[in-house]
Amino acid sequence: MKRIPENEHLGYSDTPILTDSGYHVHDGSRPQPPVVTPGDSGEPPSDATILFDGSTLNAWESINGGPVPWKLIGDGSVEVIPETGNIRTLESLGDIQLHLEFRSPTEIKGEGQGRGNSGVFLMGLYEIQVLDNYQNPTYADGTVGGLYGQRPPLVNAIREPGSWNTYDILWECPVFEGGKLAKPARITALLNGVVVQHANELLGPTTHKDLPPSEPHASTGPLMLQDHKDLVRFRNIWYRSIGSYDQ
């Protein structure tokens, strides 16, 4: 067996150059990817920004201005107080990996869009649906995991009411150039570890019973959670900026 000299473990400088990056194949000088300690069983990784850990809602505000009117529950979650309005982060976010968990009300009330409805609005504009779709059908593009009004989820992976569900989302903001959309927003999402959106492009911001608008908007925006008059709970909300390679 050929013995690999020790330095070859660290790379090469006599190999062909990759045209996209300018690095050699197996380049020894290419920056090392930063080490991140993964979180244990739902815990955030070491470089995450915590938006909500159950202790405080200081990272959030009411969309009507002022502090968050929703209810902190002792179990580490926050519950919608119906008709108090949506809440959003103080911080404006760009391309992110987002994690959050949500729970439909234990008391089953209403049907279709009227059962356990909330939503996660990326940039405050683009909704991925939160809905109790457990044995509760509705129109496909309003199903949990769907991009409301535009793209149904690949599958319906919701748990029973009262169970906690996880969302893991990769979000890429749209890019506008010269007043026109140059690159659409794109989303990949897993609901309870199951792919529900795969690098799916959005047509525009979320609307109800209408086509999405195409006007340019800011390049970043807050994360927003929807008050749709149902007692939905959220917990363990964090994000990481997706970042760039070779930094």
Ligand code: MG
């Ligand atoms: Mg909704």
